[in-house]
Amino acid sequence: MRISVIGCGYLGAVHAACMAKLGHDVVGIDVDPRKVELLEAGEAPFYEPGLPELLAEVRATGRLRFTTDMSQASAADVHFLCVGTPQVHGEFRADLTYVESAFAELSPHLKPGDVVAGKSTVPVGTAEALAARLEGTGAVLVWNPEFLREGFAVKDTLHPDRLVYGLPTDDDGEPTPVGVAAREVLDEVYATPLADRTPLVVTDYATAQLVKVAANSFLATKISFINAMAELCEATGADVTRLADAIGYDARIGRRFLNAGLGFGGGCLPKDIRAFMARAGELGVSDALSFLREVDSINMRRRVRMVDLAREVCHGSIVGRRVAVLGASFKPDSDDVRDSPALSIAAQMQLQGAHVTVTDPQGIVNARAKWPDLRFAETALEAAEDADVVLLATEWAEYRALEPDKLGEVVAHRRILDGRNVLDPRAWRAAGWTYRALGRP
Ligand SMILES: NC(=O)C1=CN([C@@H]2O[C@H](COP(=O)(O)OP(=O)(O)OC[C@H]3O[C@@H](n4cnc5c(N)ncnc54)[C@H](O)[C@@H]3O)[C@@H](O)[C@H]2O)C=CC1
Ligand SMILES: O=C(O)[C@H]1O[C@H](OP(=O)(O)OP(=O)(O)OC[C@H]2O[C@@H](n3ccc(=O)[nH]c3=O)[C@H](O)[C@@H]2O)[C@H](O)[C@@H](O)[C@@H]1O
DSSP: OEEEEEOOSTTHHHHHHHHHHTTOEEEEEOSOHHHHHHHHTTOOSSOOTTHHHHHHHHHHHTOEEEESOGGGGGGOSEEEEOOOOOBOTTSSSBOOHHHHHHHHHHGGGOOTTOEEEEOSOOOTTHHHHHHHHHTTTSOEEEEOOOOOOTTSHHHHHHSOSOEEEEEOBOTTSOBOHHHHHHHHHHHHHTHHHHHTTOOEEEEEHHHHHHHHHHHHHHHHHHHHHHHHHHHHHHHHTOOHHHHHHHHHTSTTTOSTTOOOSSOOOSSSHHHHHHHHHHHHHHTTOGGGGHHHHHHHHHHHHHHHHHHHHHHHHTTTOOTTOEEEEEOOSSSTTOOOOTTOHHHHHHHHHHHTTOEEEEEOSSOHHHHHHHOTTSEEESSHHHHTTTOSEEEEOSOOHHHHTOOHHHHHHHOSSOEEEETTSOSOHHHHHHTTOEEEETTBO
16 A cells, blocks of 8 residues: 655654555655654664664665655555644643644645544544544545554554554444445555454544543553552552562453552653543543542652652752662653653752762663753763662663672662662662662562
8 A cells, every 4th residue: 555654753653664564655754854864864763672673674675765745645545644742731631733734734635535544642522523624525534543652662563452443434333435445445554463363443433532542541540550559558568569469460450560660651641641631621521530630640649759768768858969860761662751750750859959860771862852951871880970879760671680789889878769669679688778669668
């Protein structure tokens, strides 16, 4: 198929490369000339494991190119909308400016029979409004939410755990004739994963849009649930990691996404639960999602509690103390620092008078752009030099593998805060470290 991908960020660049890998002819379109230039040169504009290799492979086939010129979309028959939907500054709702402008810029290049597939995460109702604007053009809108995780984006796109198509439907909820035709087009786009028996849910616009925010809300709730248990563990001397193991053995609960610690960040879970609450308010059903307010509060409390813990191990004050923060990205295997718990804690400690040095294997460039006043170091050992306290904030493999004695040689005081509950407390204590974590004795 001939495909255009509008918006080549963390989602779109990976989607474009994966569509080419599946055998399609793809043009990626972005308004950011720097991103396009890098992608055209075969380079990934951000860190995502496997993406550089995939770009090299598919660029060599000639099936993938990138441009800033929206008119190039006219050669494609399927158009994936992958632009950002960030949180409006100071409010909960999603900023749909980029969706609006991308859609307006794409529209003149559409022809009858074209399929526009929305992938961005949007408030329910957005697809219906966009579809109305296509009436009379012969092009059809489908909503095809994306569930990839950063760090696993290539694998998740090539081998998704499910596909969801939101199609135009009639009054009985059945796909309209153009909806049926659009479904056939999507089936061709996803022929390879469908042949691998990827579960497919075919539904209406509203359900497809809600599936996405419901999934992210559930994941956020699961994380905040275990972090609430961590608060109880802290009050009672219990161990939240053992608690998670034990409840996780119940297949109805499951162990995944029960890792307590600094909580969730990133460009998706935090803004998606807030936008969902805002949309529920507009729909007059805000009570239905009032629990998400608590999910958000529990999550944000983790960050405050970690600063308190730093104060506790530094005998009541972090003013003038040297703090090494290991991790800047919101999760390992990503350079994404959007709403990163690690950076938010680093910045809070700096504001409260600590001398903070942050390190990260991939996230320093983005972190420095966002927080230019923080100090940065290339390695954990450099960051920890003369530190009064070390905080493991993002569980990169290399930080999990740190040797207590080796790190102990460079610090001023052997105090470690395990923000992700990934270190072995016994090993660190045996090497003379004060070890503290959230919800673990
Ligand atoms: N990052 C992720 O892991 C996932 C993101 N999503 C959703 O996908 C959407 C995109 O997210 P990200 O890729 O993370 O955002 P991003 O900010 O990394 O990428 C968005 C891209 O769109 C481009 N853009 C903006 N306006 C444009 C226009 N008019 N024409 C062409 N390009 C334009 C920007 O320059 C940028 O490169 C969001 O709605 C997000 O919630 C969904 C699943 C996973
Ligand atoms: O909509 C999106 O953009 C994506 O959001 C998340 O993916 P992602 O943001 O890449 O990262 P996750 O792996 O979900 O982690 C999110 C945050 O939760 C934290 N987390 C995760 C798991 C856990 O047990 N505990 C925990 O604190 C991570 O450290 C990270 O800060 C979802 O997992 C994807 O399915 C979804 O497509």
